[in-house]
Amino acid sequence: MSIRDELVEMGRKARQASRALARLSSRVKDDALRAMADGLEEARAELQAANRRDLEAAERAGLSKAMIDRLTLSDGVIASMAQGLREVAAQNDPVGEVVRMWKRPNGLLVGKQRIPLGVIGIIYESRPNVTADAAGLCLKAGNAVVLRGGSEAIHSNRAIAAVLERAAAAAGVPEGAIQVVGVTDRQAVLEMLQLDEYIDLIIPRGGEGLIRFVTDNSRIPVIKHFKGVCHVFVDASADLDTAERIVLNAKCQRPGVCNALETLLVHRDVAEAFLPRVGASLGEAGVEIRGCPQTRRWIPExxxxTEDDWHAEYLDLILAVRVVDGLDAAIDHIDRYSSLHTExxxxxxxxxxxxxxxxVNSSVVAVNASTRFSDGQQLGLGAEIGISTTKLHAFGPMGVVDLTTTKFVIFGEGQVREG
Structure with missing residues (x-):
């Protein structure tokens, strides 16, 4: 079977499964999600054995520490995947919800009801936890999912998917609801992006190069998130202890993720007091600072x-720092350089x-809190399918509700149109 034939067959199965999933009761879906969570925890040794094969290959290939961090299935990551599935199971089922209803002068009742999107394709790099997160969210929202992870995580993804498929099937979920593309050839991605007859939405998760490749080659609508150039602005009135704690957390806790701080803006009036102390703390944490002339006055090292630094998503222990004249200048800088992720x-x-x-029109805007909270679990969505930095059809971290759409429903008593 050719790569195209294999992808078409997967799409056909997913489309067929999506029709059955749309009718599935909340109880069956939630039972399946809990069984999937239990299955991951019970198969921890099996999953980590598969993951070790990927980690060994990643080290031989010279992948960065950030990439290897994303690839690793630690005990904590597996526990987090399972907890995410249980949190999704505990949420209200959005399918069938009537979100609005009104009465027309002719007596018709008109409403909007949530329905599944149908079949969702997820194309992602490195993070095998996406396999569980995406499968769980799509199932809860009544969607079938076709998952295509990166070649660097192929053994981990296959192992996770096998556990999820077994648990879901035993709970009554139709065959084809959760599928992983087992082909590592990049041609599989191109073929998947042509399956507009079967797949309703593509969600890419990974680096800017992957997302632009998907966007440029897809015949299917794409949720875009090119990169995360996240900013923190320390205002003149800021509590400097709070500001230092937020900056260190946002930059250093996990620098290789899209909600990590990349540019720090500091009000001129507090630059002398704040920059030397935060510069020393960042230096102790191993952060390289790239600053404007005023920044370098207070942080000589x-x-x-350069201009490129204001555009940069480093995903590393590097931070761009600029002193600004005030709130207007900070907002202007963000408006020019932001990727619409988190500020x-x-x-x-x-x-x-x-x-x-x-x-500030980014998808997440925080006051006196770290950019690291821009995350579906942290915001109470349960597991997260991804972050959209385009405003259609979702904006920001996407949870279960964002994997549905709405249809109009009309209730009448025999009315006919006369005009």
């Missing part, structure tokens, strides 16, 4: 920032906080 302000000025929230 900082390298000179934060540290301030004790209520009016400035409200202006920042109102005028």
């Amino acid at each position: 900082a390298r000179e920032a 934060a302000i540290v301030t004790r000025d209520y009016a400035n906080a409200q202006r920042f929230v109102r005028e």
